[in-house]
Amino acid sequence: MIAPLFFDRPQAPSPRWVRIATVLVLAAALAAICWGLLAASTSNWSAIWRYRAVFWQGWLLTIGISLAALALSTAAGVLLALARRSTFLPLRSLALLYIELIRGSPLLVQILFFWYVVADHFNITDRLLVGTLVLSGFSSAYLAEMIRSGIESVGASQLESARAIGLSPFQTYRFVIFPQAIRQVLPSLAGQFASLIKDSSLLSVIGLPEFTQGALQVNSATYSTLESFVPLGIGYLILTLPISALSRLLERQFHYES
Amino acid sequence: MKVELHGVTKRFGGQTVLNRITSTIEFPHTLALIGPSGGGKSTFLRLLAGLIAPDAGTITIDGEPIPGESPALRRYRARIGIVFQAFNLFPHLSALDNIRLALTEVHGLSPSMATTRAMDALARFQLADHAHKRPATLSGGQRQRVAIARAIAIQPKFLLFDEPTSSLDPEMTAEVLELLATLRSENRTMILVTHEMGFARHTADLVAFISGGSIEEVDAPERIFGEAKNPTVRNFLARVLRY
Ligand SMILES: Nc1ncnc2c1ncn2[C@@H]1O[C@H](COP(=O)(O)OP(=O)(O)OP(=O)(O)O)[C@@H](O)[C@H]1O
Ligand SMILES: [Mg+2]
Numbered sequence: 001m002i003a004p005l006f007f008d009r010p011q012a013p014s015p016r017w018v019r020i021a022t023v024l025v026l027a028a029a030l031a032a033i034c035w036g037l038l039a040a041s042t043s044n045w046s047a048i049w050r051y052r053a054v055f056w057q058g059w060l061l062t063i064g065i066s067l068a069a070l071a072l073s074t075a076a077g078v079l080l081a082l083a084r085r086s087t088f089l090p091l092r093s094l095a096l097l098y099i100e101l102i103r104g105s106p107l108l109v110q111i112l113f114f115w116y117v118v119a120d121h122f123n124i125t126d127r128l129l130v131g132t133l134v135l136s137g138f139s140s141a142y143l144a145e146m147i148r149s150g151i152e153s154v155g156a157s158q159l160e161s162a163r164a165i166g167l168s169p170f171q172t173y174r175f176v177i178f179p180q181a182i183r184q185v186l187p188s189l190a191g192q193f194a195s196l197i198k199d200s201s202l203l204s205v206i207g208l209p210e211f212t213q214g215a216l217q218v219n220s221a222t223y224s225t226l227e228s229f230v231p232l233g234i235g236y237l238i239l240t241l242p243i244s245a246l247s248r249l250l251e252r253q254f255h256y257e258s
Numbered sequence: 259m260k261v262e263l264h265g266v267t268k269r270f271g272g273q274t275v276l277n278r279i280t281s282t283i284e285f286p287h288t289l290a291l292i293g294p295s296g297g298g299k300s301t302f303l304r305l306l307a308g309l310i311a312p313d314a315g316t317i318t319i320d321g322e323p324i325p326g327e328s329p330a331l332r333r334y335r336a337r338i339g340i341v342f343q344a345f346n347l348f349p350h351l352s353a354l355d356n357i358r359l360a361l362t363e364v365h366g367l368s369p370s371m372a373t374t375r376a377m378d379a380l381a382r383f384q385l386a387d388h389a390h391k392r393p394a395t396l397s398g399g400q401r402q403r404v405a406i407a408r409a410i411a412i413q414p415k416f417l418l419f420d421e422p423t424s425s426l427d428p429e430m431t432a433e434v435l436e437l438l439a440t441l442r443s444e445n446r447t448m449i450l451v452t453h454e455m456g457f458a459r460h461t462a463d464l465v466a467f468i469s470g471g472s473i474e475e476v477d478a479p480e481r482i483f484g485e486a487k488n489p490t491v492r493n494f495l496a497r498v499l500r501y
């Protein structure tokens with residue numbers, strides 16, 4: 001009987017060869033199915049190859065936008081998290097309002113609103129600027145909540161110790177709370193980077209020439225959908241899969257340390 | 259040291275934890291606080307440490323009232339060495355950095371002076387080999403000794419201990435009590451909450467019994483443990499000393 005080998009339970013884990021075989025067999029089966037479905041259609045890879053620069057530049061721009069948005073939204077997220085914890089009521093309410101509005105509405109709607117309504121009103125025509133800011137603003141609301149829970153995970157006895165040795169509130173944040181919170185938040189921060197990379201694809205709706213927009217252009221120039229969109233998917237996975245592996249690694253490391 | 263309490267009251271929510279305490283406690287070096295669980299010993303110590311403020315009343319130490327407002331209160335706290343029951347080291351810093359933090363950031367020592375002072379404190383308690391370890395990799399007794407080294411390193415006016423051995427096994431307890439006895443023999447001023455009755459009896463100059471939110475009795479250890487006037491004190495001691 002071979003079936004029991006495929007049930008991977010903590011008390012009776014599957015042997016290593018079974019795990020590897022499972023992955024290989026599934027990959028082969030999926031590849032065969034795809035091949036069967038697509039072999040009939042004529043493919044046009046040579047036309048796509050001529051447009052490789054469009055893909056490449058779009059891909060690089062996607063990385064650039066995501067990195068910039070990660071940096072901006074981390075800074076904004078820290079400030080928002082502090083504002084959420086402020087004792088000054090108007091500031092706290094404002095931060096809560098912002099976070100709830102941003103998290104309550106779709107990113108696509110935010111992009112459309114800020115580009116066609118706000119940017120248009122102020123005569124701002126820089127798609128890259130507006131796109132990066134909207135994406136940062138979106139991500140900062142999510143990061144603020146992660147950072148806040150990281151801050152709140154630092155125990156009351158730590159805060160009392162900090163007070164006991166005479167640290168000021170600012171010094172307590174700097175030397176006691178943030179160094180501990182950052183360890184807690186780091187895995188989610190990596191995860192957020194992967195989300196930013198995927199979410200940035202929505203910026204194609206305002207004609208920002210990032211990766212998805214590049215694929216859309218190639219598609220309309222060559223009329224080859226499969227050949228345009230398969231590289232698109234792979235291009236995103238090349239970025240996101242290592243990042244989620246990193247995120248899991250950081251999570252495990254934090255787990256061991258504490 | 260002379261601690262004067264005048265109408266000191268502390269409430270948490272609706273519960274009155276310390277109830278209008280008026281008392282003058284004077285002792286040469288060591289005061290031990292004993293009493294039943296929930297009686298208010300930790301609360302009393304935290305008031306003395308300036309970590310919480312009384313809801314009413316004033317506390318004066320050696321003639322100087324504990325300041326009420328923030329910067330002065332912070333300076334007051336910075337001059338006191340405090341050791342809690344457990345978990346008072348910062349987990350993300352090495353033993354050395356735990357000690358250095360207050361020295362550089364609060365007491366304005368240069369980084370190299372802070373390192374020297376911190377290493378001296380660690381070496382005194384046979385902890386020099388563990389200077390670069392994080393608290394998680396130290397034993398409970400070592401952790402508590404580092405915490406005491408941290409309290410000593412700031413050259414405090416006096417030391418406060420809240421049940422420094424209650425989370426330790428007997429061997430580590432002995433290790434820490436020995437250290438406390440050393441501090442006592444150096445004539446440092448300290449106030450400690452303890453349920454190590456033998457230790458209180460042999461090292462304290464004065465013992466205060468706190469129960470139900472008041473200081474029920476203050477006396478020399480031989481009198482408290484021998485011929486306490488107050489029946490609450492006698493009952494408590496009879497119970498804890500039975501085994
Ligand atoms: N921060 C707080 N919030 C609410 N209640 C508190 C707080 N600190 C102490 N108390 C309450 O005050 C009472 C006295 O507590 P305290 O810690 O001073 O007692 P204790 O004598 O130190 O007891 P133990 O020997 O168990 O440490 C207890 O009933 C406790 O529940
Ligand atoms: Mg207590």
